[in-house]
Amino acid sequence: MxxxxxxxxxxxxxxxxxxxxxxxxxxxxxxxxxxxxxxxxxxxxxxxxxxxxxxxxxxxxxxxxxxxxxxxxxxxxxxxxxxxxxxxxxxxxxxxxxxxxxxxxxxxxxxxxxxxxxxxxxxxxxxxxxxxxxxxxxxxxxxxxxxxxxxxxxxxxxxxxxxxxxxxxxxxxxEKYGIPPERYSDLAALVGEAADNLPGVPGVGPKTAAKWIVKYTDLPGIIAHADEIPGKAGQSLRDHLEDVERNRLMNAAxxxxxxxxxxxxxxxxxxxxxxxxxxFDELAFGDTIRRDLPAVLFGEDADAPAEQEPVAEVLELDGAAGLHDLLGEGAGPLALTVADDVRGGPMLGIATGEARAAIRLEQLDSDASAVLAAALGGPREVRTADVPAVRSWMQVNGYPLGRQARDLALEAFVLRPGARSYDAEALGTELGGARFEPRPRKPADSTLAKETPEVRSGHVAVAAARLAEAASALHPAAEELARRQGEEPWASGILEDLERPLQEVLETMHGRGIAIDRAALAALREEFEGFVAQAKREAGAIVGEEVNLASPKQLQVVLFETLALPTTRKISSGHSTDAESLTDLQEKLEPGSSGHDFLSWLLRFREMSKLTGYVVGLDKVHDSSSRVHTTFQQTAAATGRLASTEPNLQNIPVRTAEGQRIRDVFVAGQGYETLLTADYSQIEMRIMAHLSEDAGLIEAFRTGEDLHNFVASRVFGVSPDAVDPAMRSKTKAVSYGLAYGLSAFGLSRQLRISRAEATDLRDGYFERFGGVRDYLRSSVETARSTGFTETILGRRRYLPDLTSDNRQRRENAERVALNSPIQGSAADIIKLAMLAVERRMRGQELDSRMLLQVHDELVVEVAPGELETVREIVVEGMDRAYELSVPLEVGVGIGGTWREAAH
DNA sequence: GCCGTAACGTA
DNA sequence: CGTACGTTACGGCG
Incomplete structure (x- = not known):
């Protein structure tokens, strides 16, 4: 056109x-x-x-x-x-x-x-x-x-x-107004428009106005005949003609x-x-809205979308000759992407600097298979996003990936932690100049069943092309990363000395898994499920109607309508039903009242459902030897911490007695004697002491006295033995709150004290520990001017929002800036400890092995006769991991189960 | 089936 | 209006 x-x-x-x-x-x-x-x-x-x-x-x-x-x-x-x-x-x-x-x-x-x-x-x-x-x-x-x-x-x-x-x-x-559109302004002038603060003729609504317009054609007609219009409405019109004329003037487009x-x-x-x-990334918009973007906005023909056409140069390979052509005799780097396509089965995207292809593994003949295995097991550098995931996938599909792999996700993470994704497409887009359509929805089984072979192979070709493109884009991404590392030399130390060696340790830990006692698990499940059923029954009997206690929405109806209880704090969907709100609410009710009893059973239901969830989850993920293999994600947490997934073994309950019983399910496996756990005592406060160089806090750690007791005695100006539990717990809350950027408001809410008291508490704390106050203040200001925070090993986190004009964003970034050096330095230290422990255990050819990391704790499976050696290696590895200006203290526990090994 | 929310477990 | 995570169930949406 x-x-x-x-x-x-x-x-x-x-x-x-x-x-x-x-x-x-x-x-x-x-x-x-x-x-x-x-x-x-x-x-x-x-x-x-x-x-x-x-x-x-x-x-x-x-x-x-x-x-x-x-x-x-x-x-x-x-x-x-x-x-x-x-x-x-x-x-x-x-x-x-x-x-x-x-x-x-x-x-x-x-x-x-x-x-x-x-x-x-x-x-x-x-x-x-x-x-x-x-x-x-x-x-x-x-x-x-x-x-x-x-x-x-x-x-x-x-x-x-x-x-x-x-x-x-x-x-x-x-139909709606009884007049044609071109008369609408006349009608609006008579009726008025509240939203624009334009009052109309009192007593005249759209019906009357329309009637007049029909009778006198238009507004000038009505005004000309205003004297003839009978009744109250007519008088009202005559009294407000000026308003009407003004309205007409105002609403004319x-x-x-x-x-x-x-x-x-x-x-x-x-x-x-x-x-x-x-x-959309900036706005944190999800995939749905991206998928729905009409192609026409981008000048693409929606009827024949480009995404349906596989890129011409992409090959689907199944024979050795094709693979030879692709891989050649060259020694340049290869890039790999992997996928389990719903239609095409396991597919491998592979790219050299010049060519790319997608391979459907199930279609490879044996010659081709040998060529592929040789290439991947050989000396050529292999570039991927997430080496452990790719290696494990390759393992499952029968191809070993050598140790020459370069993990671009890890490199990108070290340079700029906190990105939403570091997968191949994200790296290719952000660093390699590639572009991908939003990922198509996963088809329903019914859709798949109806597909003709032609349609199906079309889809497979598109997916294959995409996979090959992603692999191809990893090459420019790798070069861009190398360039950025050159510009930011601090990153190489973190990468080479910490994260890369740790990645291998984490892969090993993943492979080991941790043993669970399936009989104990089954018994626990039965018991917990019984408690859930009981809570459901009892709660249901009180309200006398069918209610899903797991539905906050239904709960709101029961609590605030059926039982007519006082409402709790507001949330977007109404009123909160979280445990804190429910406990507060319960305190307002008469013990023994139906509301009170219902809340008790509801809270019981919540607690037991949560615990049951863990037990059921564990039953789903153990292998045939009853071991559970969590994956430690190395690029998930922006502070540098690890994250644990599938299953998350970093949030196994510990606070309640019933929760702790789940820890009894984790045991030393066959051929091992015991579990050993070792954790850092107050590592974050020690880092605070180190970074702030506050004399009082440093002294607190050097005296060896209980930290919170010591700090409380200073804050409240009493002798250490005069500190009561309330003083200690308040002080403890302030200590940790400070590391999170806690406000006086937040402190008052947490401790259930007045704002004034919270402010006094914080001021008192800062008065005695002025170094902490100065450090916190200056660390945010330094981060604002440099644009990043830094850990003790120099790991950076960039925080552009520190200079945002939006107060909420800026203050949020300030809290992050307070916390990141502390949490991140603790992460650095335990990572160093893990390297030391693993190195020494392997160096001494012990059978004992490290299984889990829970931020400040390591869990080790100890082989017979190795306990004392292992204890020494772990304690030394941890407390000598890094020298702070205060000692690092490590607690150790031994036991047949994870709970027993606590100390 | 996907996605966001609410809730809640850990350090 | 305290940081960092992951998982679950529900329910709206398509």
């Missing part, structure tokens, strides 16, 4: 401010955030609306009109125009700018005109398009737009939320703004997928 061919034009005109506001109230502000404190509900809802309308209405052009702050010509006519509106909610602020960024990325034009409203922009463009023979679709919740409707101009009015729209055609307007006239200016299709992805 040419620019002058306006007859085919179908322009979508959106009232940006009105729709953003609508989205803001349709979606919970605290349910959508970018993860850094910026609300994004209006942005999300707006984007959702835009996507839906573009997909369903298929416009060729789009423009979004925004109001500017600071008023318009209408305010000069009537100084109370739009007066009396509530102040803009704070969470809405900033979201308009974000919407504009989204629109820019999507290639959608947005417009503002000084002194005019969005409505005027829309009116100008709609009438111009219609006059040129095109069509216009107006999306607005502002009724003023109704006056623009005609055969060529349709209005979409949101009914519910931002996705359900009513189609206002001339017939629909006529301006049709002649000076706006770009070339239709090409508004053409759809100038979107940039990369930029959109980046903006």
């Amino acid at each position: 040419s620019a002058s061919d306006t007859g085919d034009q179908r322009i979508l005109l959106i009232d940006g401010h009105a729709m953003a506001f609508r989205a803001f109230f349709a979606l919970p502000a605290d349910g959508f955030s970018d993860g850094r404190g910026q609300a994004t509900n209006a942005v999300y809802g707006f984007a959702r609306m835009l996507i839906n309308v573009v997909s369903s209405e298929r416009p060729t052009h789009v423009a979004v009109a925004f109001d500017l702050p600071g008023g318009t010509f209408r305010d000069r006519i009537y100084d109370q125009y739009k007066g009396g509106r509530d102040v803009t909610p704070p969470e809405f602020i900033g979201q308009i700018d974000l919407i504009m960024q989204v629109l820019d990325a999507l290639g959608v034009r947005w417009l503002t005109v000084e002194d005019y409203e969005a409505d005027d922009i829309i009116a100008t463009l709609a009438t111009r398009t219609a006059a040129e023979g095109g069509e216009a679709l107006i999306v607005s919740s502002d009724r003023d737009a109704i006056q623009l409707v005609d055969e060529k101009v349709t209005m979409l009015q949101p009914i519910k939320g931002v996705t359900e729209m009513r189609r206002m055609t001339p017939a629909a307007v006529e 301006v049709l002649d703004l000076d706006l770009p006239t070339d239709p090409g200016h508004y053409t759809l299709g100038g979107g940039d997928r990369g930029r959109t992805a980046a903006v």
Whole structure:
């Protein structure tokens, strides 16, 4: 379509401010955030609306009109125009700018005109398009737009939320208001518009107004015959003619703004997928909305999408000859990606610097298989994202991957921890200049069953191409990483001396797993399930109706409606039913009352369901030798901590007696004598002492006295033996709170004391431990000026939000800046300890072995006769891992189960 | 089937 | 309005 061919034009005109506001109230502000404190509900809802309308209405052009702050010509006519509106909610602020960024990325034009409203922009463009023979679709919740409707101009009015729209055609307007659209402004002038603070004729509503318009044609007709109109309404009209005339003046759309006239200016299709992805990343938008982005926004033909066409150069290989051609005799690096395709089975993406291919392992003949095995087991550097995952996948599929593998995810993580993903596609996109479509949804089984072989092989080819592309993109990513490491030399020490060697240790630990006692597990499961059933029964008997206690939504009905209990703190979906709220609530109730009893059983249900969940989960993940193999993720936590997944063995209960029984299920395995656990005592406070160089805190650790007791005696100015438990626990809360950036408010809430008391407590603490205060203050300021925090080993975490204009984001970043050096340094230290322990145990050829790490604790399986040696290696490895200005203290426990090995 | 939320376990 | 995580169940949405 040419620019002058306006007859085919179908322009979508959106009232940006009105729709953003609508989205803001349709979606919970605290349910959508970018993860850094910026609300994004209006942005999300707006984007959702835009996507839906573009997909369903298929416009060729789009423009979004925004109001500017600071008023318009209408305010000069009537100084109370739009007066009396509530102040803009704070969470809405900033979201308009974000919407504009989204629109820019999507290639959608947005417009503002000084002194005019969005409505005027829309009116100008709609009438111009219609006059040129095109069509216009107006999306607005502002009724003023109704006056623009005609055969060529349709209005979409949101009914519910931002996705359900009513189609206002001339017939629909006529039906709803009893007058044609061009008379709507007359009607509105009579009735008034509360939202704009334009009072109409008292006692005259839309029905009366429409009746008059029908009778006297239009507003001038009504005014001319005002004297003839009988009754109260007629008198009221005569009394308020000035208001009516003012309203008509105010609600008349301006049709002649000076706006770009070339239709090409508004053409759809100038979107940039990369930029959109980046903006969506910033906003923490998920995959669903990305998948739904209409191709037309990016100038792609939706009927024959490019993503359905495999890239021509990608080969699907099944024979040795093809593989030889690909791999050649070269010695350059190879890049690998792996996938278990729902249709194609195990697939391998493989790329040299020049060529790439996808291999379906099940189709390889034996010659080809040998060629592949030789290449991967040979001396060539192999680049992957997540070496342990790729190696384990290869192992399962019968190909060993040598130790020459380079993990680009780990490298990228060290340089910039905290990224959402470090998978091959993410690295290829961020570092290798590649671009991928949103991942297609996983098809339902029923869909798969219905596929013809042709369709199926088409899908497989697309997936194969994508896998090969991802592998290929790892090469430029690897080069970019090398360049960045050159620019940031601090990273190489962390990578070479810590993370890379640790990766091998973690792979070994994964392979070992930890033994569980299946009989004990089964018994525990039965017992816990019995408790769950009992709690369910008892709670159900009290309310006398079917209720799913695991559904917070149903619970809210039971608690606050059926039982009519006082409401708890507000959350986005109503009122909280978390344990803290329920306990508080229970304290307000009479013991023995039905509400009180119900809450007891509910809390019991929660506790036991949680524990049952652990037990059931463990039963699902152990291998045939009853061992559980957690995966330690090395790139998951931005502070440098490890994370444990499938299953998470870093959150096994320990605080309650019943919870601890789960730890009795973890045992020393066949051929081993006992478990040994070793943990650092107060490592974070020791790091605080080290980093702050606070003389008092350092002394506390050197005296060997109980830390919190010592600190409390200073804070409260009493002798150490005069410290009571309340003083100790308050002091302890302050100590740890400080490392998390806790506010006086948070402290008061946690300790259930007044704000003033919390402030006094903190001030008292800082008075005696001034070095801590100075350190905390300066560490945030240093991070603000350098842009990053640093651990004792020089591991960095970049925090751009420290200079954000958004207070919530900035303060959040400040808390992160307080905590990261402390948590991160503790992570550094235990990682060093793990390297030392593993090295020495292997060096001495012991059979004992390290199995788990739980942030400040190591769990070791001890072979017969090795206990004392192992104890010494572990304790030394841990306390000599790094020399702080205070000693590192390590506690050790021995036992047949994890619980017994606690100390 | 995916995804976000609520809740809750750990350090 | 305290940091860092992972897992579960529910329920809205498509």
